[in-house]
Amino acid sequence: MSTIQKINRRDFVKIFGLTSTGIILGCSISSDNKNFLPIADGNTFSPNLFIEIHKDGKIILISSRSEMGQGIKTSLTSAIADELEADWSYISVKQAIGHEKYGNQNTDGSRSVRTILEPMRKMGAAAKMMLISTAAKKWNISERDCKAENHYVINTKTNEKIFYGDLVELASKVEIPADETIKLKKVADFKYIGKTLKSIDLTDFTHGTAKYGMDIRIPNMKFAAIARCPVTFGTVKSVESSNAEKILGVEKVIQLDRIVPPVGQFFGALGGVAVIANNTWSAFQGKLSLNIEWNYGENQTFDTEKFKEVLTKRVHEKGKLVPGSIGNVSKAFDDASKVIEATYHVPFLVHTPMEVPNATAWFQEDKVEVWAPLQDPQTARAEIAHFFEIPIEKITVNVTFLGGGFGRKSKSDFVVEAVALSKKINAPVQVVWTREDDVKHSFYHATSVQYLKGSIDKNGLVSGWLQRVAMPSIVSSFKPMSDYASGFELGQGFTNNPYLIENFRLENVKAEAKLRIGWMRSVVHIHSGFANNSFVDELAFAAQKDPVQFHLDLIGDDRIIGGKSNHPYDSKRMKNVLNDTAKNAKWGRKLPENHGIGIAIHYSFYSYVATAVEVSLINNKVKVEHIWTTIDCGLVLNKDNVINQLEGAAIFGMSLALFGKITTKEGAVEQNNFFDYPMTRMKHAPKITVHIIDNMSKPPTGVGEPGVPLIAPAICNAIFNATGIRIRQIPLIDQGFDFE
Amino acid sequence: MKANLSINGKEYSIDAPEEIPFLWAIRDIVGLTGTKFGCGVAQCGACSILVDGILVKSCSIPLSFGIGKEITTIEGTSENLEFLRKAWHEGNVPQCGYCQSGQLIAATALLDQISNPTDQEIEDAMSSNICRCGTYVRIKKAIHKAVALKNN
Numbered sequence: 001m002s003t004i005q006k007i008n009r010r011d012f013v014k015i016f017g018l019t020s021t022g023i024i025l026g027c028s029i030s031s032d033n034k035n036f037l038p039i040a041d042g043n044t045f046s047p048n049l050f051i052e053i054h055k056d057g058k059i060i061l062i063s064s065r066s067e068m069g070q071g072i073k074t075s076l077t078s079a080i081a082d083e084l085e086a087d088w089s090y091i092s093v094k095q096a097i098g099h100e101k102y103g104n105q106n107t108d109g110s111r112s113v114r115t116i117l118e119p120m121r122k123m124g125a126a127a128k129m130m131l132i133s134t135a136a137k138k139w140n141i142s143e144r145d146c147k148a149e150n151h152y153v154i155n156t157k158t159n160e161k162i163f164y165g166d167l168v169e170l171a172s173k174v175e176i177p178a179d180e181t182i183k184l185k186k187v188a189d190f191k192y193i194g195k196t197l198k199s200i201d202l203t204d205f206t207h208g209t210a211k212y213g214m215d216i217r218i219p220n221m222k223f224a225a226i227a228r229c230p231v232t233f234g235t236v237k238s239v240e241s242s243n244a245e246k247i248l249g250v251e252k253v254i255q256l257d258r259i260v261p262p263v264g265q266f267f268g269a270l271g272g273v274a275v276i277a278n279n280t281w282s283a284f285q286g287k288l289s290l291n292i293e294w295n296y297g298e299n300q301t302f303d304t305e306k307f308k309e310v311l312t313k314r315v316h317e318k319g320k321l322v323p324g325s326i327g328n329v330s331k332a333f334d335d336a337s338k339v340i341e342a343t344y345h346v347p348f349l350v351h352t353p354m355e356v357p358n359a360t361a362w363f364q365e366d367k368v369e370v371w372a373p374l375q376d377p378q379t380a381r382a383e384i385a386h387f388f389e390i391p392i393e394k395i396t397v398n399v400t401f402l403g404g405g406f407g408r409k410s411k412s413d414f415v416v417e418a419v420a421l422s423k424k425i426n427a428p429v430q431v432v433w434t435r436e437d438d439v440k441h442s443f444y445h446a447t448s449v450q451y452l453k454g455s456i457d458k459n460g461l462v463s464g465w466l467q468r469v470a471m472p473s474i475v476s477s478f479k480p481m482s483d484y485a486s487g488f489e490l491g492q493g494f495t496n497n498p499y500l501i502e503n504f505r506l507e508n509v510k511a512e513a514k515l516r517i518g519w520m521r522s523v524v525h526i527h528s529g530f531a532n533n534s535f536v537d538e539l540a541f542a543a544q545k546d547p548v549q550f551h552l553d554l555i556g557d558d559r560i561i562g563g564k565s566n567h568p569y570d571s572k573r574m575k576n577v578l579n580d581t582a583k584n585a586k587w588g589r590k591l592p593e594n595h596g597i598g599i600a601i602h603y604s605f606y607s608y609v610a611t612a613v614e615v616s617l618i619n620n621k622v623k624v625e626h627i628w629t630t631i632d633c634g635l636v637l638n639k640d641n642v643i644n645q646l647e648g649a650a651i652f653g654m655s656l657a658l659f660g661k662i663t664t665k666e667g668a669v670e671q672n673n674f675f676d677y678p679m680t681r682m683k684h685a686p687k688i689t690v691h692i693i694d695n696m697s698k699p700p701t702g703v704g705e706p707g708v709p710l711i712a713p714a715i716c717n718a719i720f721n722a723t724g725i726r727i728r729q730i731p732l733i734d735q736g737f738d739f740e
Numbered sequence: 741m742k743a744n745l746s747i748n749g750k751e752y753s754i755d756a757p758e759e760i761p762f763l764w765a766i767r768d769i770v771g772l773t774g775t776k777f778g779c780g781v782a783q784c785g786a787c788s789i790l791v792d793g794i795l796v797k798s799c800s801i802p803l804s805f806g807i808g809k810e811i812t813t814i815e816g817t818s819e820n821l822e823f824l825r826k827a828w829h830e831g832n833v834p835q836c837g838y839c840q841s842g843q844l845i846a847a848t849a850l851l852d853q854i855s856n857p858t859d860q861e862i863e864d865a866m867s868s869n870i871c872r873c874g875t876y877v878r879i880k881k882a883i884h885k886a887v888a889l890k891n892n
């Protein structure tokens with residue numbers, strides 16, 4: 001819950017290095033997730049969200065989240081502005097620096113809106129109450145005869161009004177309202193929340209003035225490129241750098257040891273050979289001119305093609321039983337009128353945000369400053385403190401705009417590299433990854449092989465479901481020898497699929513990690529969403545039922561699971577989005593020749609999503625014609641932002657369905673750049689129709705990720721519908737399809 | 741080598757390695773960072789600029805190619821670019837924003853050539869620009885919108 005308190009201005013300036021003229025409100029938030037308690041600063045109250053209201057009426061919000069395209073800044077600002085009855089044009093946002101006082105700043109798991117909405121609204125409401133109370137005193141009337149509207153307090157009796165800015169000075173002497181007296185607006189009275197708001201950064205985006213990590217410039221800074229071993233965790237045996245040193249602009253070549261993270265936390269850095277130059281290009285050229293002999297190490301034998309065979313073999317044998325399995329699948333299979341089996345495969349994938357990983361660091365004697373596009377600046381700060389033995393309060397992490405994150409920029413290895421190099425060369429330095437570095441040395445989205453066996457009873461309903469999952473775990477990046485998917489990973493659509501099945505058995509199958517594994521937009525849901533929706537489609541076909549009706553039957557009775565949690569699963573909401581999508585796509589209509597339509601549903605990040613896809617095929621040439629997505633994500637802060645996110649999720653999902661694939665040979669990633677790790681382009685883009693269920697009374701849930709996992713299975717189901725060809729492996733480009 | 745450049749109507753004198761691609765000369769030496777690096781191999785369009793009005797991927801042309809020519813980057817302006825900006829704002833196009841410098845420059849080049857492009861023409865022209873955030877639908881709409889704004 002939030003506690004709101006005026007901040008002693010001197011303290012504020014001292015702590016945060018800001019100057020301002022007006023009142024500053026700070027509040028302390030703890031989120032609904034127990035892992036993200038705000039960190040208290042000794043005995044003193046430690047606020048982590050701030051609004052400054054200036055005498056000229058300007059309102060500045062200090063945003064504690066990294067901006068990476070989900071429009072979070074704009075969304076959260078709308079919450080404050082709404083409760084504060086502010087005029088939108090007076091509001092601006094400053095990005096907070098990485099500091100524990102700002103609470104948890106990690107921007108992933110579609111968590112931001114969920115966790116800080118209420119404190120944001122309360123802050124706005126409290127500020128409004130203070131302004132009203134100030135005006136009432138001035139007029140010598142009751143607060144009840146005042147109302148706030150569009151940056152003014154109005155005397156409802158006389159219609160006199162006072163501008164917010166003119167109240168600031170006196171308002172600073174007013175008591176902060178007690179938490180329990182703060183009243184929030186009703187949904188019907190929202191002016192900004194749930195409406196269409198434009199990004200507050202538009203002007204910067206369209207004039208090239210938004211400063212991303214790579215745009216940071218510090219006097220006398222150097223640029224660095226690092227050659228890393230092609231095989232994960234390989235080391236430098238020897239390096240011959242004379243050619244590199246001859247390149248104009250190259251200043252130095254430095255060997256960088258691997259920075260090994262302690263077990264259980266942090267990411268460290270891979271190490272390699274760094275070329276320091278006075279511009280990025282010379283550093284890149286220098287890197288290409290190095291002659292390095294590597295010790296490849298034990299991962300040298302890793303070959304994804306062979307690994308897939310190994311996993312495929314393993315999923316056809318018994319795995320470890322996962323808790324949550326119920327009933328007796330063997331009996332269900334014995335009693336069934338039909339039993340079907342299928343094996344699904346998703347390859348390794350990589351994020352490739354448009355802005356490559358990069359960081360600028362300046363290590364000066366006893367302090368460090370960093371500028372970087374970070375999804376999790378606090379981990380970056382903690383890593384610096386740990387690896388370089390600098391007290392945490394001597395480390396400043398400035399979060400720049402992010403040119404896309406998708407999970408890649410929540411790992412701060414590139415920051416650690418920059419700090420290590422700055423320390424060595426005694427100057428500010430910007431480490432820039434080439435696109436090839438990004439593709440070849442990432443924290444990859446894991447591959448998976450899944451085996452499914454299901455049965456249909458005599459009524460044509462699913463009676464048994466056996467699922468074996470082999471997938472290298474993200475935990476392996478923190479704890480070596482983590483050879484099975486962890487509980488939290490299986491909790492992403494496997495142990496909690498949206499279906500009602502009497503006999504359900506889930507088995508976990510061994511899968512070693514030989515690449516660094518990380519999370520990518522929608523994470524494990526990509527695997528569960530693909531296999532579950534593909535298999536349900538197969539079962540529907542076997543049962544000779546319409547896939548939408550079959551899905552509805554499988555979701556089953558209205559029920560709420562986990563009633564005590566803040567976000568219980570509600571099967572009615574799942575069916576509702578499915579029906580809505582089916583209606584929008586005019587499911588059941590006669591399709592043009594060579595067209596097919598497919599459906600998928602998924603529950604992730606507490607949001608309910610259904611997607612229908614229509615494709616056309618001429619020979620093997622696939623065109624995704626239209627994608628319809630419906631989401632129920634509870635309270636919507638910014639409608640247009642949700643739509644934009646889901647349009648983006650459709651394109652992101654298409655990229656992985658059509659093209660996405662990272663492979664290795666002898667331990668080294670084979671792909672290089674967008675020519676062999678292709679993206680969806682405008683010519684592939686379908687019509688996209690997004691519909692948001694109006695459910696403003698429910699708490700807000702994720703929007704950035706939940707749209708992704710449905711795209712691949714819905715496309716594959718549509719291809720089956722058009723051709724009768726069942727696709728159990730992505731990407732489609734490897735299955736004989738083409739998109740040009 | 742020493743080079744005199746004319747970028748967005750302003751003159752710059754710089755000293756840079758001879759083969760440096762134009763992208764890095766403007767970003768790291770001139771100091772105009774609005775033009776972005778996305779791939780370095782002419783695959784993504786993030787680095788798009790106009791050289792004497794012609795659309796060029798600046799990661800893949802040497803500095804010398806721009807000498808004596810009029811360069812327009814996202815920091816610059818032109819009639820079509822301004823209409824496109826307006827349309828971009830109206831359509832709330834960007835997500836992370838990173839690719840949008842290149843998208844706007846590529847769209848400017850398109851409207852400079854074809855004053856009222858069809859969907860097909862837009863797709864053909866814009867498919868060399870990648871947007872990992874997936875704003876294609878909005879970009880296409882905004883280009884039509886810019887045409888409409890201009891004709892009004």
Ligand code: FES
Pocket residue numbers: 776777778779780781782783784785786787788797798799800
């Ligand atoms: S950076 Fe030039 S096309 Fe990608």
Ligand code: FES
Pocket residue numbers: 069354403404834835836837838839840870871872873874875
């Ligand atoms: S808006 Fe992010 S890459 Fe296009």
